[in-house]
Amino acid sequence: MIRNYIKIAWRNLRKQRGFAFINIFGLAVGLACCLLITLYVADELSYDRFHAKADRIYRINADIKFGGNDMRMAVSPDPVGPTLKNDYPQVEQFVRLHERGTWLVKQARAATSLREDHITFADSTLFDVFTLPLVSGDPKRALALPNTVVISESAAKRHFGGQDALGKTLIFDNNKAYKVTAVMRDMPTNSHFRSDFFLTMLNDEYPWGQWLSNNHYTYVVLREGVNYKQFEKNFDAVIEKYVGPQALQAIGSTMDQFRKAGNAYRLWLLPITDIHLHSKQQIEFMPAGDIQYVYIFSAVALFILLIACINFMNLATARSANRAKEVGVRKVLGSERQQLIGQFMSESVLMTVLAMVLALIMVVVAIPFFNTIAAKELSAQSLLSPYLLPVLVVLPIAVGLLAGSYPAFFLSSFRPISVLKGGTATRKTNVSLKNVSLRSGLVVFQFMMSVILIVGTIIVYRQITYIQTTNLGFKRDQVLTINDVYGLGKQAETFKQEVMRLPGVVSGSISGYLPTPSSRNDNSMFPEGQIDQRKAVQMQTWGVDHDYIKTLGMQIAQGRDFSREFGSDSTGIILNETAAKLFGGTNILGKRISRFDDPQGKTFKTYTVLGVVKNFHYESLRRNIGALSMVLSPNSGAASFRLSSTNLPALVKQIEAKWKQIAPGQPFSYQFLEDSFDSMYRAEQRIGTIALTFAGLAILIACLGLFGLAAFMAEQRTKEIGVRKVLGASVFSIVGLLSKDFLKLVVIAILIASPIAWYAMSQWLEDFAYKIDIEWWVFALAGLLAISIALLTVSFQSVKAALMNPVKSLRSE
Template sequence: MLTNYLKIAWRTLQKQQGFTFINIFGLAVGLACCILIMLYVLDELSYDRYNEKADRIYRVHSEIKFGGNDMHFAVSPDPVGPTLKKDYPQVEQFVRLHQRGTWLVKRAGEPTNLRENDITFADSTLFDVFTLPLLAGDPKRALAEPNTVVISESAAKRHFGTQNPMGQPLLFNNNRTFKVTGVMRDMPMNSHFRSDFFLSMLNDDYTWGQWLSNNHHTYIVLKPGTDAQVFAKNFDAVIQKYAGPQAVQMIGSTMDQFRKAGNRFDFWLMPLTDIHLYSKQQVELASNGDIQYVYIFSAVALFILLIACINFMNLATARSAKRAKEVGVRKVMGSERHQLVGQFMTESVLTTTLAMLLAVIIVAVALPGFNAISAKQLHINQLISPYRLPLLIALPFIVGLLAGSYPALFLSSFQPISVLKGTINLGFRSGSLRSGLVVFQFMMSVILIVGTIIVYRQITYIQTKNVGFNREQILTINDVYPLGKQAETFRQEVMRLPGVVSGSISGYLPTPSARSDNAFFPEGQIDQKNAVSMQSWGVDYDYVKTLGMQITAGRNFSRTFGADSSGIILNESAAKLFGGTDIIGKRIVRFDDPESKTTKLFTVVGIVKNFHFESLRKNIGALSLILDANSGSASFRLSSTNVPVLMKQIEAKWKQLTPGQPFSYQFMNESFDEMYRAEQRIGTIALTFAALAILIACLGLFGLAAFMAEQRTKEIGVRKVLGASVTSIIGLLSKDFLKLVLIGIVIASPIAWYTMNQWLSDFAYKIDIEWWMFALAGILAVGIALVTVSFQSVKAALMNPVKSLRSE
């Protein structure tokens, strides 16, 4: 029986080649989109699950409300991990990570450094917590001693080639030597942090025991059976016992008084496997994903697949007139309804199987481009994993049964007498379900179009918004600390080059990075009521000028004022917390160390206009600038139109002063755009899938329009004989479809508004959702539908009426 079903199904597909192509191609594109998004979503959901203890690992987060700031940190005080391990038997192990950013690394004796990213200090317990297999070395001892480093397999190849790196020295930043005591496999890509170098925490230059400073990423492993939420209730006692005394030393109040004043200082636990998609904390180890996008893309995959299935259902039921007599004859000859259902379901599954084969080919071809857009490293062989292959095999059957169920039941329900007499009504207006499905298709298409428009408008707004400084034509040279005392010489040499307007040496730039806040107080008022928590950036005299910032009150730092070494410039947010512009000339105190009560006194010399130094998702916080020698990076404002030539000249100056050191640079506008690379990727992916959804919907509309034109051939012939114009006939055939598209637009608009309004709520600075965005989406949908339908309408309208009526 099955063989017979397959033979008939194959012959039917061959007989109706046009509709077969539309069905298979539409389903193939839908299935390919679904597979690509499935790979993306599964990769996002897999983060950190490679760790054997993943279900028991938690990161300790800090929440602090103090001095006008409400901060949510992915870091915690350095004593948290050791204290929890010591005081609570539920804690099996802990590890702290302290990321130090980019350093220069080379083999001892080599003349040239390599610039390495994400240098990380780690406790010796690193390998007890995370599953990071060592290819060489003892995981228990690898980081247990000072001046030791564990490197990745890739780093070993970069620095040692085919030589054995074990026991070999590596020089970091030209002044710190570490011995290689372990080589680990490269960390998986689906990890919320990655590092090629783990240095012993014993070498971290840090003042230990600071309960009020949050600088370490702390992970704990809870023993099996421990309820994390119940365990987290112990944090109040930990804070009272350990942080409380330091709070009294710093601000003269207990933790109870601190909280009663409306402040907050709390710890909480985040499961390791939730970090990538759910954490939106400050000071993350790397950029995270967002569970919203997982939901959105999962919905997009489902909707695109539904649109493809709807095409199949529409075309199958629309072609029912062609098969009505076949059904009637089969029933007269004795076929049971279940046999007809089996036949039509076989055709459906065969169609979807062929579509799946084509879809896999499309995925294989599209995957490199999709990886480039999504910044992933997905592979086609991921489809044949033990967990995914069964789903891949089952998918065409599921889709085939879903898409073919209604047509099968619909076609098999025809009464043979009605069919053979020709009294069955299969007109457009009788197909209410078919009309509803067309409405659904274009509703989803319009939602995707509106979403894409709003995403791109928000990205454009971010890129063009006045951020309080001029980021255009600013060259940033990274890692200038190898220059040492020659940093100022380098700045002056570059300043002499034609096309260089100004230059500054500083370790702080208005782009997101891991920075900590300090507590400041008005002189003589060191208490929690007068505290201001703000960042303190060490800059030079030319920093404000080079970055094009605006002084709104007071003045900039000046070399003519010797007292500026203790001067401070506040941004408008900080000045407001201290009382406004009247703060000029007054003195404020910075608390550096609560244990020793070390403080430093500054005189406010100026107020700088607020500028964005973090993502536009956040409001501008309090910030201060002080004069301090910090040679992390050099910034130069350029005016040259021949930038490549100027860059060669600057690089020559660099090499002259620092032979063998890498010359690494970027332009500040590129750094700024990098903050929103995720949104740009999301926008591109959304645009691609919106276009594909519309393509699939139009394929179905094209086939449906062809059928309707064919069904009304004789009607068109009569109308033309009676004097109807081509334009009126095109309007006659198009209006029914356009009504459905317009209904889809009306339904889609409030859904799209709500969805995108939720997405924009993550941004402190955002665009307004305006009416023209929906109008543009509607015009695009109507235009595309009209072009699709008009092709068939024009073809039908131009047909010779003699040919259409000669059979009457």
């Protein structure tokens, strides 16, 4: 029986090639989109699940509200891990990570260093917490001694080629020797942190024991059966016992007084498997994902699949008249309704299986392009994993049954006597009307989803454009940033002066702080002599040189910039407008403010306010501009040069030549400040590109269905069109006659989609402190695009029908 169903189904598909192509191709595109998004979502949900103890690993986060600043940090005080392990038996193990960013690394006897981006200090318990398989070395002893390092296989190949790296020496930062005690496999890409070098924490030059400083990523493993929410309640006691005394010593306030003043200090646990998608903390190891995008893309995959299924149902029910007599004959010859349903379901499943095969080919072809857009390393082979392989088997059957269910039950319900006489095909006269209403509703749903995707894409791109063009408070264009200037040692200033002599270089500055994602240096500052938590201002403090503000194109709102003419400027400070406002705002110039000069809060350093710089964005536009100050301080992290050349590549080569003259063994690494700023919003740019791609595919699938329906309607009204043409109807009037019903449906879809799209995008924009307004013309444009696309699709068939010879039309039977 099944074999017979399949044979007849195959004959019907061959007989109706055009109909079959539209259905199979539309389903294939829908299935391919669904599979690609499934791979994307599966990868996003897999982060950090490769650790054997992933269900028991938690990161300690610190939320602090103090001095006008509300900080939600992924880092915590350095003693919190050891303290929890010592005081609470529920804690099985802990590990701390201290990211040090980029360093220059080379073999002990190598002449040239390599720039390595992922350098991290780690406790010797690293391998007790995380599952990081070693190629060689002992995990228990790898980081137990000073001057030891664990490196990845990739790092070993870069520095030692094919040689065994174990026991060899690497030089970090040009002067620090570390012995390679283990080589680990490269960390998976689906990890919220990655590092090629883990240096022993014993060499981290840090003032340990600081409960008021937050600089370490701390992870704990709780014992089996421990509820982490219940365990979190112990943090109140930890704060009172350990944070309280240091707070009392530093700001003369107990924790109760601290909270009564409107401040807050909170430690809490975040499961490691939630970090990538659910963390909203600052100072993450890497840019985190967003669970909202997982929900959005999952919904998009479902909607695109539904649109493809709707096409099938629309076309199958629309062409029901062509198969009415077939159903009548089969019933007269003794076919049961169940057999007819099985026949039509077989045709549907056969089509979806063929569509799945075509979809898999599409996925294999498209996945490299999708990886480029989504910044992923997905592989089509992942579809064969134990988790996704069942999807490949079940999906075409499920889609086939879903898409074929209504046509099968509808077609099998035809009354044989009526259809063989050419009368009403169904038991009830209003069924055909219901059929038309259903098709209309499905067309509305298709274009409703298409309009929502179009509106979403327009708004995402408008927000990105707003970010790229808004006044940031500094000039980011044509600013060249050269990394790792510390590698020049005492010759850093010489390099700066040499570059300044080149034609096309306007100004230059050396500083480790830039208005892009970079290292932070938060300090609490007080009016001189008033160590009072109510008057404290928590702010970032940047060490800069005399030319920093000029080079970055910032503007002084009050007072003056740093000047070499005043030796006293070494104790001067420049505030941004937010910090100045928190200190009182008026008459701020000349005021003296102090900060702690040692971790214990026993000594202070006092500065005189020289000026106020206009607010500028130094973090993502998702956040409001916080308090910030600048002081003169040597910091050779990076050199920035403002350029005014029409031939930037040639000028960059000249700067590189100066670098190599002064430091021939150091790598020359640079980027433009504009590119660094744009990197903060690459996630949104990727989302916009992916949304645009899938919006286009959704519209394509919807138009395929509309094209098929228009072809069918034109075929059904062939004689009507012929009569109208004989009676003098114009081509334009016939096109309008055939198109207006479809256009009505598209207009209804626009009216329904607009408020839904407005709400969804308003929620998305809530994540940005600085954002665009959603204007009416966005919906008008999306509607116009949808109408234009639908009109072009329908008009092709309408014009074709209108141009047909009426004699031929009237002869057709």
